Amino acid sequence: MHSPDVVATKYKEQGRRLTPQRKLLFNLMHNNESHPTAEGLFEEASKRMPGISLRTVYQTLEELSEMGEIQLMHCDGGAVRFDPNVDEHHHAVCAETGELFDVYVDNIDSLRAQLPAGFEVQNVSIVFHGRVAKSAPRTARSARITTKSPARQQTVRAKSAKRTPRRTSRGSNT
Amino acid sequence: MHSPDVVATKYKEQGRRLTPQRKLLFNLMHNNESHPTAEGLFEEASKRMPGISLRTVYQTLEELSEMGEIQLMHCDGGAVRFDPNVDEHHHAVCAETGELFDVYVDNIDSLRAQLPAGFEVQNVSIVFHGRVAKSAPRTARSARITTKSPARQQTVRAKSAKRTPRRTSRGSNT
């Protein structure tokens, strides 16, 4: 997602108006790496602007998405999560905390997949399910540490999938 | 998913009862490659057993899932889809029809991903978004045809992701 100023300019160019609600939401989403849900963003926004409507949050997120400024993520069947990172990237989900991380994958092109005849791939989305170890077990293995994006990250050769552990209930708030 | 008979035996072993509803659902799910939703399965079931409850369908699907006989798929944010194929596999979604296909990927282990420090991958799920070409353009490219699973399939080196096209509305029925 571009900076709030740039997004504001794009809005004006499209004949849209700059409201305090929109400005706030631009700021809250910019560089936001938490992959918030609409509800979550609404709560954040409400702190700074009591009275802002959840409806407006949904609306603005939809606009930003249409403008290509943010991406939608349907990850675990819960609420949609929004991501201001629109680079080609993928995700890792911590099964314990539900946290969602951006993951860059180098060589998707090398995947060998037996696709249905005539299937034209437009894009691929990869989700790594797992968990964040309390104390990063820095045993040699194949895990090369590579400080690249946001935080310290390690390049690993992904383990093959085992079996999806069921998520039974959904989180709730109130 | 095991055969209806085997599943029935597992049910008995667990002290569960064999009801006509369950038997019907075992049969409808076995070898079902359509990745039905609960609602869809309910409609199919209703044809053979008018009066069966949607609640029972949900319940039985949950049981089967807990027993590891079927898998859940949260794909596009719509209703959950159920898959009796519990092998390690992935999916391809046709953006036009919404159809969902099983996809086997050979070399997931070779992916180079920059995961967050300390992230332990438990499994990886890959979804190929695209569409089924009307007339399979069998141009040479890298697409090697490999008749392997269900239908004729081609092994391709997946194209890298472009940008996720937004799905605006949901399908509806009634």
Add this chain to the structure above:
DNA sequence: TGCTTATTTGCAAATAGTGCGAACTACATA
């Protein structure tokens, strides 16, 4: 056949979003 208790069902309720219209306001213009 009768009993016990697992199941099925129907209905209410929770969650996640969307459609709609009335009230409000950004902002171009006079």
Add this chain to the structure above:
DNA sequence: TATGTAGTTCGCACTATTTGCAAATAAGCA
């Protein structure tokens, strides 16, 4: 600065998907 208007916000109703609950029903054993 005052004013008009069309874009926005917001509340509410409503849809879709799924789950909780309790009464009615029915497997399957004795």
